[in-house]
Amino acid sequence: MAKKSAIIIFPHLNDCGGDLSKDWYVEYKWRIPGETKLRKERIYKGIYSGDEQSRRKEAAKIIQAKTKWMQKGGHLQGSERKVYADELVYRQEAKMYGKMQEHVVTTRTNLSRFLSLVKQKVNAKSFGTYQSKIRIFNSWLAAQKLSETNIKNIDRNHILNFAVYLSEEEKLSKLTIDKYIQILHAFFEYELDNGRIEKNPVVKIPKMGKTVDFSAVPFRKSERELLKKAIEKTDPQLWLACQIQYYCAIRPGTELRLIKIGWFDFESCKLRVPSERAKNKKTEIVAIPDFLMKEIKAMQLHLYDKDLFVFGVFGRPAKQPVGKNTLRNRFNRFRDALNISPDRKFYSWKHTGAIQLINNGAKPYDLMNHLRHKSFDTTQMYLRKMGGDYESKISEFTTEI
Numbered sequence: 001m002a003k004k005s006a007i008i009i010f011p012h013l014n015d016c017g018g019d020l021s022k023d024w025y026v027e028y029k030w031r032i033p034g035e036t037k038l039r040k041e042r043i044y045k046g047i048y049s050g051d052e053q054s055r056r057k058e059a060a061k062i063i064q065a066k067t068k069w070m071q072k073g074g075h076l077q078g079s080e081r082k083v084y085a086d087e088l089v090y091r092q093e094a095k096m097y098g099k100m101q102e103h104v105v106t107t108r109t110n111l112s113r114f115l116s117l118v119k120q121k122v123n124a125k126s127f128g129t130y131q132s133k134i135r136i137f138n139s140w141l142a143a144q145k146l147s148e149t150n151i152k153n154i155d156r157n158h159i160l161n162f163a164v165y166l167s168e169e170e171k172l173s174k175l176t177i178d179k180y181i182q183i184l185h186a187f188f189e190y191e192l193d194n195g196r197i198e199k200n201p202v203v204k205i206p207k208m209g210k211t212v213d214f215s216a217v218p219f220r221k222s223e224r225e226l227l228k229k230a231i232e233k234t235d236p237q238l239w240l241a242c243q244i245q246y247y248c249a250i251r252p253g254t255e256l257r258l259i260k261i262g263w264f265d266f267e268s269c270k271l272r273v274p275s276e277r278a279k280n281k282k283t284e285i286v287a288i289p290d291f292l293m294k295e296i297k298a299m300q301l302h303l304y305d306k307d308l309f310v311f312g313v314f315g316r317p318a319k320q321p322v323g324k325n326t327l328r329n330r331f332n333r334f335r336d337a338l339n340i341s342p343d344r345k346f347y348s349w350k351h352t353g354a355i356q357l358i359n360n361g362a363k364p365y366d367l368m369n370h371l372r373h374k375s376f377d378t379t380q381m382y383l384r385k386m387g388g389d390y391e392s393k394i395s396e397f398t399t400e401i
Contacts, residue, residue: 023048167208174209245349262306
């Protein structure tokens with residue numbers, strides 16, 4: 001993978017391999033976005049002579065002081081060029097460089113500006129996908145000496161070469177490369193709409209990469225029965241999470257983990273997923289089967305404060321939700337103890353529910369609405385995993401897991 005261009009190298013000691021006959025020094029480097037070369041400074045005072053102990057002691061003091069100085073942005077004071085609001089920098093760099101604007105407009109500037117817009121429109125997880133892939137593209141541009149050029153200079157051949165790099169050097173899957181191309185197409189459309197380029201270079205890019213199936217493998221009926229027997233009484237909170245995925249197609253990330261009591265309409269058997277948690281940033285209403293709502297009420301969730309997280313710490317609703325991987329890790333322990341294949345994942349409950357709904361008679365477009373897919377193409381990925389005459393079936397969930 002192409003390396004991201006270094007923007008900060010913190011103070012460190014060059015002890016010349018421990019050779020006391022040479023001049024030791026502390027060195028640090030930094031780069032101003034828009035400049036191709038790192039600036040650097042070396043400090044010899046106090047460490048270029050003396051015995052080893054005294055040199056190392058003095059070097060440690062310098063390193064500590066200069067590191068704090070750089071973390072506060074001291075090395076930027078008096079610089080003629082300022083840093084723009086860069087969505088491509090990593091967390092530590094962002095702390096130091098802040099949200100200033102870079103005077104020189106480069107490809108990096110355009111990419112960062114696009115990410116700033118995306119950040120306002122998608123949830124944190126989706127933004128992370130955009131940001132990580134745009135960072136890789138920017139690093140590749142830097143390796144090709146293109147990150148400091150004008151966006152107009154990026155053409156279709158560059159996009160093709162980047163796709164080849166992802167396929168042949170990074171060995172990425174076809175699905176992953178498609179995601180890169182999709183994001184880059186959106187970026188250049190944004191540039192086109194704003195009049196900064198005359199045409200989108202991301203056109204007619206051939207499919208590349210390995211064919212890898214990342215779909216969650218659905219549970220067999222026997223596996224569902226084993227898991228229910230093991231989890232239902234031992235870990236009721238986890239079993240509720242499994243059921244909500246299975247019956248309501250709630251995504252296990254920010255949607256499921258961060259469900260609050262107030263999202264439930266206990267009278268109409270509906271679950272409201274607010275826009276700030278939904279994947280597509282739109283408030284969505286999900287139906288809950290009657291018998292699942294009975295189980296939810298049996299757990300007395302309707303008696304808790306509406307602002308509490310359903311999946312709180314200590315196995316009950318609380319002000320603090322469970323950690324990002326807590327439910328998945330708890331599920332994995334049950335799965336492994338039952339010797340069920342690790343390709344059956346926590347997320348498989350949602351996929352299994354979708355398949356079961358189709359098998360019970362729902363039509364494909366009903367499934368699309370149930371899964372809250374923006375495009376039917378996404379729903380078709382579920383349908384390709386199944387055989388049968390879906391159009392001839394029509395019903396809903398009527399039985400328990």
